[in-house]
Amino acid sequence: MDWVSILPPLVAIIVVFWKKEVIMALLLAVLCAEALILINAGGAVALSPITSVERVIEVASSPGNTRILLFSVLVGALLAYIRDSGGVTATVDWLTRKGVAKNRRQVGGLTMFTGIAVFIESNLSVLTAGIFARGLFDKFGMSRARLAYIIDSTSAPVCILILLNGWGAFILGLLDTYELETSSASILWGSVPLNFYALFTLAIVAYTIVKDKVHGPMAKEDEQVAHSDTPLTTEPATKARFMLVPLLTMVISMVGFMLWTGNGVLAEGSGSKSVLYATILATSVAYFLLLFHRRFNHHEAVAIGFKGMGELLPLVTIVLLSLTLGSSLKVLGTGVFVAGIVGEYLPLFLIVPMLFIAGAIMSFTTGTSWGTFAILIPIGVPLIQALGLPPSLVIAAILGGGVFGDHCSPISDTSAVSSIAAGCDLLTHVRTQLPYALVAGGMTLVAYVIASLVMIG
Numbered sequence: 001m002d003w004v005s006i007l008p009p010l011v012a013i014i015v016v017f018w019k020k021e022v023i024m025a026l027l028l029a030v031l032c033a034e035a036l037i038l039i040n041a042g043g044a045v046a047l048s049p050i051t052s053v054e055r056v057i058e059v060a061s062s063p064g065n066t067r068i069l070l071f072s073v074l075v076g077a078l079l080a081y082i083r084d085s086g087g088v089t090a091t092v093d094w095l096t097r098k099g100v101a102k103n104r105r106q107v108g109g110l111t112m113f114t115g116i117a118v119f120i121e122s123n124l125s126v127l128t129a130g131i132f133a134r135g136l137f138d139k140f141g142m143s144r145a146r147l148a149y150i151i152d153s154t155s156a157p158v159c160i161l162i163l164l165n166g167w168g169a170f171i172l173g174l175l176d177t178y179e180l181e182t183s184s185a186s187i188l189w190g191s192v193p194l195n196f197y198a199l200f201t202l203a204i205v206a207y208t209i210v211k212d213k214v215h216g217p218m219a220k221e222d223e224q225v226a227h228s229d230t231p232l233t234t235e236p237a238t239k240a241r242f243m244l245v246p247l248l249t250m251v252i253s254m255v256g257f258m259l260w261t262g263n264g265v266l267a268e269g270s271g272s273k274s275v276l277y278a279t280i281l282a283t284s285v286a287y288f289l290l291l292f293h294r295r296f297n298h299h300e301a302v303a304i305g306f307k308g309m310g311e312l313l314p315l316v317t318i319v320l321l322s323l324t325l326g327s328s329l330k331v332l333g334t335g336v337f338v339a340g341i342v343g344e345y346l347p348l349f350l351i352v353p354m355l356f357i358a359g360a361i362m363s364f365t366t367g368t369s370w371g372t373f374a375i376l377i378p379i380g381v382p383l384i385q386a387l388g389l390p391p392s393l394v395i396a397a398i399l400g401g402g403v404f405g406d407h408c409s410p411i412s413d414t415s416a417v418s419s420i421a422a423g424c425d426l427l428t429h430v431r432t433q434l435p436y437a438l439v440a441g442g443m444t445l446v447a448y449v450i451a452s453l454v455m456i457g
Helices: 002-019 022-041 045-060 063-084 087-099 104-117 122-139 146-164 166-175 186-188 197-211 215-225 241-261 271-292 296-313 312-330 334-339 348-366 369-387 391-408 413-422 426-456
Strands: none
Touching: 002 022, 002 312, 002 334, 022 045, 022 312, 045 063, 045 312, 063 087, 063 122, 063 166, 063 241, 063 271, 063 312, 087 122, 087 166, 087 241, 104 122, 104 146, 104 197, 104 391, 122 146, 122 197, 122 241, 122 271, 122 312, 122 413, 146 166, 146 197, 146 215, 146 391, 146 413, 166 186, 166 369, 166 391, 186 391, 197 215, 197 391, 215 426, 271 296, 296 312, 312 334, 312 348, 312 413, 334 348, 348 369, 348 391, 348 426, 369 391, 391 413, 391 426, 413 426
16 A cells, blocks of 8 residues: 555654653554455445454464463562552562662662563563662662663663574574575574664663763653652551562562473563463562462452552553554554565665664564564565675664664554553653664664674775
């Protein structure tokens, strides 16, 4: 459908920034996409509300998507158990007494380190670091927007650089379908030092931590927190184990479930299955800890769990509608159209920068980096074969572009999960992270032009 296929994501983005309402924006975008699909098939546009509902049902019936939704709901219960038990306050007190988190720089560094250490799965990385650092950020007067930025801008870049995870297995699977002069694994590992966006993003995050300085909208968020007269309401400190034991259970069991679902191979494990199973186990451990220590009785614990789930329902709805819009856009062919901006008559040294831009636009408008990889790698690999382009440079540009667009997109499910983990409003997170992502993206574009001139000549 050519240019018409970009109308739904444009509708979503315009409504988001105009009305500051994500759910309405996503609903309108899905309706618009379904109407265009009906027009293309010669159907009645009036049926678009019905087909939109069916699209939601189709998306929710996918095992992988259902796991993501269940995971997002259960996180609410886990957060509520950790918070209402007094475990967060106790952990913050314990870390402060030990001198591990005695100032803002240490808190930021600890958060970033946690996100890097849990590189197995991006959602788990974001969730673990977010839950762990919430209380510390509150104690030292740093905004939740700053926390959301650190965990979001650490997890995806780390996952795309270390690659001993589901991301690496997925990309290897795409590359293995082509006959290349070097092995898929060597191409992928060769992309690591050339993935400039991931490297620049991590460097900027480290800068904000070491200098304890933020800029733009994020500085205003921090200033509001610093000058807020509203006292922080926290549960009295009880036992740090109420927080640390469930978190450690989640991280360690995630490794075990990845190995189990991958038949002993970590990189081949199912991320969606493992993160769901790990979250269920961690929530169960948190529940039984509270009962065993008589912090709450069964009825109180169940009520707290459902209250926590209810608090996250708006964000879970956003995740569901983001997945639905992605499914509709796939039928429309939006990603393929955006990929077409990489013209075959470009000068050789501009092809790699254009692949990075194409990946960013596609990921921004569709809200998915994995979908971007799935569309652009089949376009990039033939260019490698036909024009003799450096394979690792091309793949790095595609991967970096996908992550860049995801960091900027208000309709990205990754942005929603980061907001859930940090306890931050989704639009506030996107608005405060955007300047940093754009700076890293601009630097990356220049780096790819230079690298192309040097490596392609």
